[in-house]
Amino acid sequence: MxxxxxxxxxxxxxxxxxxxxxxxxxxxxxxxxxxxxxxxxxxxxxxxxxxxxxxxxxxxxxxxxxxxxxxxxxxxxxxxxxxxxxxxxxxxxxxxxxxxxxxxxxxxxxxxxxxxxxxxxxxxxxxxxxxxxxxxxxxxxxxxxxxxxxxxxxxxxxxxxxxxxxxxxxxxxxxxxxxWLAYHEVRKLYQIYAESASGRINLYLKAIRNQDDEITMELISQTKPFTDTGSKLLETIKFLEEGLQWEKPWLRYLNPYYTDPGQGFQNMDIAMKGMEVAITSSPSFPTRMIDKELFKVTHHVMMFLGQKLGQERSFLPHNSVTALETVGEFEESSRLHQEPILPTKQDQPALFFLSCFKMCMSDSDTITTMTEGLRSTTGSSSNKSCCRQACIDCTMPxxxxxxxxxxxxxxxxxxxxxxxxxxxxxxxxxxxxxxxxxxxxxxxxxxxxxxxxxxxxxxxxxxxxxxxxxxxxxxxxxxxxxxxxxxxxxxxxxxxxxxxxxxxxxxxxxxxxxxxxxxxxxxxxxxxxxxxxxxxxxxxxxxxxxxxQPTSSATLVKKHLYLVQGTLKDCTERMIVDSRQKGLMEKQRDLKYQVKDLDKFIKDAVLEPRFWFSPFPISCYLKLQRSLSKMADVLFFMSCDIEFLCQAFDRYYPDKKELQQYINKDLQQFKDALSSSVSCFEKTISIRLLKTSQIQPEQNIMNDLEEGNSSCPRGEVEMILSSFLQNSNEVRGKVRDIAGIELRGTIVGCLCSLGFCMSFLEREVRDFDSGIKELVKWVDPLGEPIRS
Structure with a gap:
């Protein structure tokens, strides 16, 4: 296959x-x-x-x-x-x-x-x-x-x-x-992408059914061809959709039933990446979260998903009755298993997988769906923000x-x-x-x-x-x-x-x-x-x-890596459940685009003549790029969870400050620790790779590097994550008497997903830390080692 x-x-x-x-x-x-x-x-x-x-x-x-x-x-x-x-x-x-x-x-x-x-x-x-x-x-x-x-x-x-x-x-x-219309080419490529995505999800479902870690990881490795195929298809589709924008007025004029050929695929790829992250983090899911009854419902969901992915998009409007029934059945089964269970740390990967699976089969722009009233409020505010941004763009020089x-x-x-x-x-x-x-x-x-x-x-x-x-x-x-x-x-x-x-x-x-x-x-x-x-x-x-502007590819990679670290730091500073704190989703998009540019610069550096310079350390940079890509994906899920919690608390809980304090207390400590690590990465790149002290002129930078403050102690982070889980259960108890069962289950799922993302992000920061040290050792072997 x-x-x-x-x-x-x-x-x-x-x-x-x-x-x-x-x-x-x-x-x-x-x-x-x-x-x-x-x-x-x-x-x-x-x-x-x-x-x-x-x-x-x-x-x-x-x-x-x-x-x-x-x-x-x-x-x-x-x-x-x-x-x-x-x-x-x-x-x-x-x-x-x-x-x-x-x-x-x-x-x-x-x-x-x-x-x-x-x-x-x-x-x-x-x-x-x-x-x-x-x-x-x-x-x-x-x-x-x-x-x-x-x-x-x-x-x-x-x-x-x-x-x-x-x-x-x-x-x-x-x-x-x-x-030769872009519309037909996009529809054809989405058809191939749909088949690839269906095969990829089937392998993920086989992996979570299996309790053998070796077989699970073997199944995950089989998804790589599907993943590569999907990524290349999406790149081509993105290029073709630029032409599709110029064809849409003519297509709508010729046929009023024109529909976007990519409808329903907006979040497919990012959701499947989240599913893979969940499985690789915990190959053996707890049986109480993924049991036989839920597998039965998942089978029905996959039948619908395969039908949706396999059908050819046409000018006829899409019939979503079956979709709504299946999603409803899925949510009902999820609620039956979420309500009596007090989620533990072992349950977080399973709940994160379920939230990604739910996002994968829905057409919404967030991981979890809210009530219709909340969705309409969100859409209205989104439209207003788009209009406001358009006005700003017109008045900008x-x-x-x-x-x-x-x-x-x-x-x-x-x-x-x-x-x-x-x-x-x-x-x-x-x-x-x-x-x-x-x-x-x-x-x-x-x-x-x-x-x-x-x-x-x-x-x-x-x-x-x-x-x-x-x-x-x-x-x-x-x-x-x-x-x-x-x-x-x-x-x-x-x-x-x-x-x-x-x-x-x-x-x-x-x-x-x-x-x-x-x-x-x-x-x-x-x-x-x-x-x-x-x-x-x-x-x-x-x-x-x-x-x-003298620039070589190797120099561009170093400078762009420093730029990515700055954007990553901005993302970490916006991780707080408060409707007044905006911009995490926008910063996450910027980070994703910058990581893609970093990948392009790395490929260019491999082809560039090196003249008298030392060989380009491609393996080190690829390791850093993969780690940054994973962090950008996880930050997307975190931004969706935080946005949902902010909207839910604002709409349904008059005393929202008490609920926010339970979450933000640990979230603040976590983001402070993460920001400290990312700041240290920035200093390392500016001094040891870019060979400049103008970016960070403070005298204590080198002392920080040599003291090994590039990542916070693991025990401290474990305490923060344990406290976050405990406080999340406190929030679950607070919302029991106010929220309906559907909203309560969604809030619990968001909190578990947020806790899993925090844990995964901390591990990736540690991997990035080791990658930075390896790169510095390659580029500056005579310099002082960075102590751990």
Missing amino acids: PTTMVAKRARAMWWMRLHSAIRTALACTIVGCVTLYSSSSLAKQLAFPSFSYVTSVFIVSDATLGHALRGCWHACLATLQVMPLSMLGLWLHNYVATDEFSPEVAALMVAVSAFLVALPESTELMCKRIAFGQLVIVYVDAVIHGVYVNSPVMHPLRIAFSTLLGAVASILALLLPYP IIHERMVVFAFKCSLSLGLAVLLGLLFNTENGYWSGLTIALSFVTRKEAIFTEANARAQGTAIGSVYGVLGCTIFQKVAQIRFLSLLPWIIFTTFLRHSRMFTQAGGTAAVIGSLLILGRKSYGPPSEFAIYRLTEAFIGLACFIVVELML
Whole structure:
């Protein structure tokens, strides 16, 4: 079963990439036919076919119709930004100077215009890339063909028409012979994900039925293929859903019964991670919590869940009658076993498993469901907070410090690349600026990783273009047909770890600019000029990055690890049951995103050339990343429990302070101990890994590290957890006379889940502590050891 699921996912991914390659080839074929075989009057207006190819490749690669619509919108926005700027620049030059454009003037105008384009934060990255490319072509072509400068309006319009050709070709390629919709792809992938999730949950249920620890852990190990498959599917689905947002208005217009294909899967993955955490923490569940009667009900639940997961989503509305009946039966059985039992520490993993299972089969955004009145109150407040946040976003300034730095880097890199490219070879001065104009990123990236991928891609693309011209030199009119197999190959190349998207895109563009055009002269000579110009552009990019923000992948990993520790500390400081204390859920989301970025930086560091540096300690960082990922998942469950308890106490208990004191007393001690440990991790990273004392300048930092205050004593934490369990039972007794049986059982489940999460979080902090010590020993072997 796991092998079949992995093969099914691989076939789905292979077909999607092949489909994307065919659509990309079709878009480039449309551009090639129009530019090579159109009338002379039309060809004169489409004066820059190279940029038509670039635009179509940018929009169509890995795109569905929704992505293409978004890409065309960005191309239009880029054109609307560039046209007034370039027209104004050309007019000012004609008004002030009588001589022709010089390379220095062109470089200055590119730099100033690029700074203005890159500055607004609200503009998407693709829009900025297309705008940078248009600016380079406008001013470089003004240097090469000065006659066009006499028409400061028509010259930029020719570039706009070339961009429009690429955008129109992209839309046609995704509409013909039939529309390729993100909706159908998302529905198909959710179907595969549903089967994977069903198999994974079945293995978890077999594991809790088994009382043999070895067999239980063997069953857990069998879930790894399902887990990996689900994670990769969710990554692809997340990308496709960006295009789905642009398709929704049309789908709703065509069919009023349109439903989200991912309905009911929002919390599936995180809930299954919680179930695995519960089983691995306590392989043998107490029989009084998971007995035969509950297994019988669980069997019915799994029948419903399998039906829900296995069904194909369609335009018909979802029938939830069976779902409600099954959930009701599940809750009834749970209440029968929760009410007479006073939960102990051994019962916590079982109750946590049940709460995760309940979350897995429900469509709510929290672990436990509340009464309808409380749900409506929550939804109303959520809607109000969303509206309030939207108003805040609209009034926030669009320029931030990091965008100023990004704009300055773009301005300086493009200006320098255009200047040196034109001085080296005027006729081919485009390519030095275009090489980096289409590759800027707003986030921090490793310098040499990106430059290495683009250099390799440009080189192999140019070589293929020269070979294609040599083979088809007697039939030059159809030589662009040799592009079709290359486009298909580079589409798969984009998803390889060696070339990445940057290298794959550079490879296809490198061949397109040779095979897709005419009047270049000898292709081998042009390829050499273009490679030299590309090297000039990449060298300018690297020099500017090293001057302003020198970053290697290993440095990015260290800095990002420090950033993650700061967010983790913020999460621990918000662990309190009080409706006035907000932000735990938001901080947990930030932590989850940062942990994912850390994983990306680690993978980039493995591929980055190390030069004279020591080998990258990948095993140490992967261990830390896995521990942080588990902590982020557990913090999600804790935030859900805390949010539910706050809402329940506020709504149903006038004297809520007494109940909160029972819980917050121990929770405060626990979060203080946890915050102390995380603070010590921050200091260790800043001093021993980042080699700086500016982040934490206090004199006693090194003393704290050498005294071994990186984690609180285990006996102290055990006392806190025991006290929390005892106080939770006190709360259970307090709510007996006020709450109904349903709400009382849910509160008890939340408290047990919270206690389990606290215990698990403390263990992960200890593992993280040992991982930090191992990393410091690897990176700084001559330094003072961190004592435990």
